[in-house]
Amino acid sequence: MGIILEVKNLTKKYGGLTAVNDFSFEIKRGEFIGLIGPNGAGKTTVFNLISGFDKPSSGSIRFDGMDITGSKPYKIVNKGLARTFQLVRSFKYLTLLENISVPSQSHRGKEASKGVGIDAYASSILASVGLVDKARIPPVVLPHGDLRKLQIGKALGTNPELLLLDEPFSGLSHEESQNLTDLILKLHDDGLTIFMTGHVLRELMSLVPRVIAMHQGKFIIDGTPQEVANNKIVLEAYLGGGDSFA
């Protein structure tokens, strides 16, 4: 049960704007953690810095003991850290099966699919996210909930140990949210470490045992949903910022 992700003094400045300010935290293997903060708090920036899509101004990021600060995204993915995006993205002109076959051809994906072949491996991942009956369909015709599941499927294709989910519930109907919740819980039960962002506290409260809260790029508190919900600064950040957290 070691530490799988260690972030120390992470800082990102864009000219005069400090988007992430001296942010530090640790995640242990097998945990299920939420990252909350009002819109603009810097959650996606933190994700981008960890996953290599942006370079930190200072600070360090260690994954599974390895320094990944400033590494290229595909290299980080091949160490076992995968992510989804807030704005759903897919390979529009490929079928769902082909969408999954792409990450299946990453180094990690190829390792994981060695025994069964890429098509079988990709199929099984589609099955695990509940999309196997749409394998030959392109993403264009799918509803939003399915696209979110596809994104998770693509991340799973790289056989990750840590999965970063960026606002996975945004834009979903109640039923789709429930569906997605079941999937995420199942993935966690199967041993995946999950780090998830959201800006509505209620969604996360019932799901995660531990929450990290941030505001204006800074760390506020790390604790149980109860502790975080009752924290003064968190309350001010949400209520003061005009965002409902109810």
Add this chain to the structure above:
Amino acid sequence: MLKKEFQEKFTGFPNYLKSWVKTFTGGLTLFVLLSLLILPFLSQNQNFTHVFLRQFTLAMIFAIFAASWDLLTGISGQISFGHAIFFGIAGYICAYLISYQHYPIWVALIIGALGAVLFGLIIGIPCLRLKGPYLALGTLAFSLVLLKLFLMGSLADIFFGSEGISALPKISDDPVVEYLSLLILMIITFITIIQISKSKFGTILKSIRDDETGADASGINTTRFKVYAFMLSALFAGIAGSCYALFATSVNPTGNFGAVISFYAILMASLGGLTTIRGSALGAFFFVFLEYSLIIAGAELYVNLIFALILILVVRFSEHGILKPILERIKDVWDVLLGR
């Protein structure tokens, strides 16, 4: 694992071929190929073999060139406005090896193509940082630089100046043999590029086209695959370029490196239909014969103008090219004829 897959494909091939021919596009393609095969033998007339037939040969050279562009832009999403680079460099290398080093024709042809692959690597690497229209401009800039370099009188000792190299042999003095050689090269090129497109590797190229960030996030080294795409595209463009040098029996800067050649590739592939690959052949044949007709009609001056207008019309009204709509019309007629 790979060996087993290959064995399965190999033994399944005859059945695959049979079922392919039965499909509409398969049957039509076979019909077209067989017609092209019989064509040279339809007449012994000198004008037919030495002039008319050679237009088909030229069309096949450009079909290979256009298909190479479609592989890079349509399949891999890397927009090239400088494809003349690969076309020209292969032609020059081929010409040089034959004229000055007395290499056999086919060896020079292949080395010319390999030279183009090297340029694919050289140009791919710096251009990879650029995306979309900037990549297009980058490749265009490279091709113009190369054109200037070859045109410079002061460098004529190395690059042969504006006169280039002439008095090259043809692939064969018999235009029928020349035609059939190109037909075989064209068929091999198209089968190869289509198979690349359908393969797992091709799926990666398409993913980079559709969403490069997503491909990065899927653990793919997109830079490496983009270089592969450049090199593969350059290979086929180089084969076309070498063949063209031998077809025209000479190379010179404007004729082989001119920016308009890059536009021809874009024109022919887009006309046929981006990503279809087969459309490149349709576009090339259409282009070559339209030009031929205009020249015969004495309207040579208007060739480029008319092509530009056609491209604008295609982009405006049939932005996915004309291959699919045409195939659909033919299929409809075929169905009517068969009473369906």
